Amino acid sequence: MTELIERAESAPETETIELSMQQAINRALRTLLAEDPRVLLFGEDVGALGGVFRVSDGLQKEFGDQRVFDTPLAESAIMGMAVGLAMNGWRPVPELQFDGFAYPAIDQIVNQVARMNYRTRGAAPMPITLRLPSFGGIQAPEHHGESLEALFAHTPGLKVVAPSDPGEAYSLLLQSVRSDDPVVYMEPKACYWDRRPVRLSEPTDPIGTSRVVRPGRHATLVAWGAMVHRCLQVAELAAEDGVELEVLDLRWLKPIDAAGLAASVARTKRAVVVHEAPLTAGLGAEVSSLITEQCFRDLAAPVQRVTGFDVPYPAGPLEHQYLPTIDRVLFAVQRTLEY
Amino acid sequence: MTELIERAESAPETETIELSMQQAINRALRTLLAEDPRVLLFGEDVGALGGVFRVSDGLQKEFGDQRVFDTPLAESAIMGMAVGLAMNGWRPVPELQFDGFAYPAIDQIVNQVARMNYRTRGAAPMPITLRLPSFGGIQAPEHHGESLEALFAHTPGLKVVAPSDPGEAYSLLLQSVRSDDPVVYMEPKACYWDRRPVRLSEPTDPIGTSRVVRPGRHATLVAWGAMVHRCLQVAELAAEDGVELEVLDLRWLKPIDAAGLAASVARTKRAVVVHEAPLTAGLGAEVSSLITEQCFRDLAAPVQRVTGFDVPYPAGPLEHQYLPTIDRVLFAVQRTLEY
């Protein structure tokens, strides 16, 4: 793994190279640390270890333990510390080790980080990017497969993003850390090791835009993170039967690209939203509502939601029965086409 | 205030008396403490003070400080303690003093309370009712006007309820505390002092049912907590113009009464959902999606959402510009009627 990162490191920024998402994020962090001396990386085990997913591998060595450092094991203090660092002119990039361990920090995130700019009428902005390994699919222990996007998206003052491939991960992270607003950057663990040829490029699309990763005309599949790939698999299969599915990678989960959703569904007339989080009050409900509000007359069928079930995220053998399967998405596509 | 409670106390359980919601909840707690020696009430200032809203007034005196007691000021430990008490055979009824101070306890609520029964495959049930003074409308300080229902409803393993009047508050609390599942009982602060003639009655409707508080045929207004009354005001005004609005008090926010929503909207063809929480990823999106999924062919217009804005809950003078106003609901009704 180390060699791969080294190889990646030696390539100049514009070249197209094969990288995993974990390497791409590492590259982005390096770019950010190098370009802005106010950027600080910290969290549990992000220093010498380089993070449990090696995302910050080598960064402490390169930038020193004043820029990249470990904290004691306390999530609330990590986020609270980020607030104070921001108020002293830094641009904190804290990591919380896993999605499920963001819960102990929710008070600081919701009651402090998200509203400090508001509370101070703009005097104390919070240019904080919370890096959060997120979502499931890797047969991890309990609390290591959670999807918190609905909670973050519901919190005024936060922006939320989830990349789905290495190139996206790179440019979206640059965009997040350079933003003066707090961003929750959700890293889909299941994609960390996906290697793809990528061009490491500067962000070009504005914050809050989605992207069509596969055009189609019979229905739109909306997803983020690893579920984008699930949807691409489904589109591949459907294509064999002559059904052309458009796959839209929402990526910004707050602000949501309402216009992008409307543009796609106005053409396809049908939509299926797919996510890992449980159904009830999941972000799929927001996506479904936004589409319906904008495309009511165009819609040929109600927006379908294919999501995790309303059950706690299960252990290994049941994980793949919990997460949206290809079959479930196909059934939903069929339902919407035959409605 | 004390005299009112005393008067309420002397009335036999079946009589119809005038009570505020705060008194009705007090009565329900008294009933519960008396009927089941395993019920324990605890939290910040619930003992001698009787709670900042006097909801537990007199209960420590009546049942002793072993059944009704203050804890130190630490929300996470309050909920964590509830878990341990439940595992030792008690039926804990913790209070967290205000909605915004539930955030420090979210880890214990989501990662522990909500999934202990699941984690132990049914060996360690969590018959915990979290009483949470909730929602806005009383010009309170920051963090005292928050609406957390979307977060709770999204959490597998929790049930969530919000009463809208004193009689409901009474019977829904009996039902919540007697349930073997964890329930978040959200008390609409703005309704605490609303006095109404009520019949204190045993719960009859099953958990997860809504109720129609005003029948109508032109559109359905869906709400919970204090917004039910806002919707009733709107219905009153609309009736002057010959528009008959049905008002549905959702009350159970998890499980949601999908069938009740469908039955109403199948008749009225139109729906407006009203809540205090911010729009994006609020529970209104779930309600809207549930209605649309079930009544797609019947719907004459997309479900309208009238909600708080996507901004942190504001201070006094702006509160009433943040919360859904009568005008905003009327505009939405007009939009759906004219769609």
Place this chain on the structure above:
Amino acid sequence: MPSPESTGRGAITVEHLSPELTRGLYRDMRTARDLDTEAIALQRQGVFPAYVSVRGQEAAQVGGVSALDPARDFVFPTYREMASALAYGVEMVGYMSTHRALWHGGLYDVMESRFGAVNAVVGGPVPHAVGWAIGESLRGGDGVAMAYFGDGASSEGDVHEAMNFAGVFGAPVIFFCQNNQWALSVPNHRQVAGGSIAARAEGYGLPGVLVDGNDVGAVHTATAQAVERAREGGGPTVIEALTYRVEPHSTSDDPGRYRDEAEADRWRRRDPLDLLRAAMIEAGHADEAHLDRVDAEAAARAERIRDGVATAPEPHGSELFTHVFRESTEELSRQRRTWQEEVEL
């Protein structure tokens, strides 16, 4: 260590302080006292929806904050830091407007004041102070962060996490606990296991100081020592200023339900302003005439602040949307239009 004073008895001395300092302390404490009185009146008149009094805690607040340098330090307050704000030089109409509920965090500029926004989350701002202090060390600056919290707040996990972080990073931060012996209706012995917040410091390898919170000179000296140590790289200190909440928790509270006013009365009789006044005269730092003049100036300033806050304009509804983000979003612009069309009308 707890002196007999800390039980609500005994006089104080200011012999060890400069007359200039004690005069400044007296002026700020007196002004805060008068402003507090005005604020309670404003609440009774319905101008403030509620108010949290600092009465009796002026020595703890002014004594501590006066050891800081507003040009390089940074204060992280709770919701009960009016006298600290005043003594630190915060623009007080802006500060008091939080009590008129004009804006939750207050209307002063927190960055310019180097005094954080009013914070209602008990314990919540304490890790901010530690983060700020760590950031100060990283910058190579010599500023010190002051984290205020109450005896009740000491029970919160955040305070522990913050102390541990501060210890591990050796951060220049003062953990300043105003132990006013009540957390709303809960007294110390049902709140603070072991009975002392200062005593917790040792467990983190930090110095802990218990000081008579009604003795402004003692508070000032203890804080000045801690600030000096922090500034010189000696790391954090925990200070516990033992005082008493002589007023109700807030104007909405009814302490008759939970405490014996005899105890409060004993503390009322040991008023920090009276103690300071007597000590100043005894030490020859001022005479009655001087102090009377200061009293008059304080009252006048308190009135000006009162008038300012009572007549301050309400924020415009559009401010709902202005400060949510630095870079706003289309969705929020859309909601703002809805507000304009359907609420502002």
Place this chain on the structure above:
Amino acid sequence: MPSPESTGRGAITVEHLSPELTRGLYRDMRTARDLDTEAIALQRQGVFPAYVSVRGQEAAQVGGVSALDPARDFVFPTYREMASALAYGVEMVGYMSTHRALWHGGLYDVMESRFGAVNAVVGGPVPHAVGWAIGESLRGGDGVAMAYFGDGASSEGDVHEAMNFAGVFGAPVIFFCQNNQWALSVPNHRQVAGGSIAARAEGYGLPGVLVDGNDVGAVHTATAQAVERAREGGGPTVIEALTYRVEPHSTSDDPGRYRDEAEADRWRRRDPLDLLRAAMIEAGHADEAHLDRVDAEAAARAERIRDGVATAPEPHGSELFTHVFRESTEELSRQRRTWQEEVEL
């Protein structure tokens, strides 16, 4: 107080214990060691997705838990309590199945075992133990709760809140910290301000005991004293058993990135099983023949458990829905039907 042993040197004695007790301790520690070895092998074979070793912590775990009474006490474990579970009498195929990821909390009956579910939230179960203990006092029972946590967990706010609650309520709970000197990649000196978790106890008015965690007799005795005190109404105790995590944090970890294995080697050479074996022979509690027999029995039992867990049936997909609520909901039944029709097929 820290003895020279706690730096990884020195022999132990069991003279003060009964031969019967030390034989039991040896049997359990040996069985746990063998089961640990089997578990690491199962992980390498791909049967376990991951495993967290207890190697080197058997004395801390078995010594402590053996002071409890499984008929009336209750244990609240973390994710690294295999030797405790075994010594406490938990059904071990059910316990180990958590490592095969068959069910997150394990498949043993936690209420019947009086041993809580495997809990992955660092610090999270500590307040549960306090709640249980408060409930026990309220019931008038004489059970004691045991809260396990690590040195890393001591940084979490929950642990502080729990200790403070326990102190205020005088709850019969043992806060048992296994200080294995590492929290994943973070060593004590970057984790525990002040350097000792036991030293924190005083700040809560509680007794704190630092004990050599590789000396099973010392751990047992310290815990037995704390249990007795708690049972008699004397309230909580904080015990810090100083030991060392000789293995990686988990089978997914790579300690070469962050620590010098020379230190780990020193601790490996001070193996708690070797120490106990030597001390038993010296004290005449057992001879080599007896211990060899126990070794053989332990190995055989570990193999049986290994076989049991390796061949245990996977849970049926319908269990996704079975335990969410005691009283399930229509919505969940509908989702279960979706699962049946679209996933189970």
